[in-house]
Amino acid sequence: GQQLNQSPQSMFIQEGEDVSMNCTSSSIFNTWLWYKQDPGEGPVLLIALYKAGELTSNGRLTAQFGITRKDSFLNISASIPSDVGIYFCAGQVDSSYKLIFGSGTRLLVRP
Amino acid sequence: EADIYQTPRYLVIGTGKKITLECSQTMGHDKMYWYQQDPGMELHLIHYSYGVNSTEKGDLSSESTVSRIRTEHFPLTLESARPSHTSQYLCASSDYRGQETQYFGPGTRLLVL
Numbered sequence: 001g002q003q004l005n006q007s008p009q010s011m012f013i014q015e016g017e018d019v020s021m022n023c024t025s026s027s028i029f030n031t032w033l034w035y036k037q038d039p040g041e042g043p044v045l046l047i048a049l050y051k052a053g054e055l056t057s058n059g060r061l062t063a064q065f066g067i068t069r070k071d072s073f074l075n076i077s078a079s080i081p082s083d084v085g086i087y088f089c090a091g092q093v094d095s096s097y098k099l100i101f102g103s104g105t106r107l108l109v110r111p
Numbered sequence: 112e113a114d115i116y117q118t119p120r121y122l123v124i125g126t127g128k129k130i131t132l133e134c135s136q137t138m139g140h141d142k143m144y145w146y147q148q149d150p151g152m153e154l155h156l157i158h159y160s161y162g163v164n165s166t167e168k169g170d171l172s173s174e175s176t177v178s179r180i181r182t183e184h185f186p187l188t189l190e191s192a193r194p195s196h197t198s199q200y201l202c203a204s205s206d207y208r209g210q211e212t213q214y215f216g217p218g219t220r221l222l223v224l
Binding site for chain 1: 117142150151152153154156159161169170199201202203205207210211212213214215216217218220
């Protein structure tokens with residue numbers, strides 16, 4: 001079945017550093033979503049991307065929908081301790097209501 | 112901020128008990144979903160619904176069942192809980208308009224002893 005490859009699996013960075021993570025697939029998606037999940041909580045939607053090439057920002061977060069429609073990246077600038085959590089990408093394949101989720105990127109920020 | 116609620120948030124129960132996990136949303140979304148997630152791992156779709164009286168099994172086989180009698184309510188039931196059912200269960204909903212954007216509830220953490 002379809003799969004999303006999300007990398008890196010984990011990151012341990014210094015407060016103030018920028019962070020970049022990405023998801024790739026062999027399938028073409030028509031929607032890319034980025035979520036953040038805190039321990040014991042549900043994923044919270046950060047950014048939704050609906051068009052190839054689209055670049056969208058939400059505060060210190062920026063995400064792009066790859067031009068080939070097979071990848072997406074999320075950047076976090078000037079990280080702070082509350083950025084700690086697991087970040088998931090999710091993609092919607094054409095003609096399906098279902099989302100496919102990446103395996104997550106665990107972010108740790110050292111104060 | 113999504114208005115989707117799950118109860119209970121935490122449940123510890125003995126083997127063989129019947130349990131129902133509640134999920135409700137006040138956004139009028141037609142589509143609702145149940146995912147199972149082990150801590151820190153990826154999400155697996157176990158059930159979904161496109162609207163009232165519509166339910167389908169997801170990609171991950173599950174012994175649970177669901178019902179959708181009202182638009183806002185999508186409960187999940189386990190007739191006889193087992194330790195292998197220990198996990199986090201996440202409910203989500205979406206208002207599909209050509210492109211899918213799902214909003215999640217806070218989850219129910221289930222521990223079966």
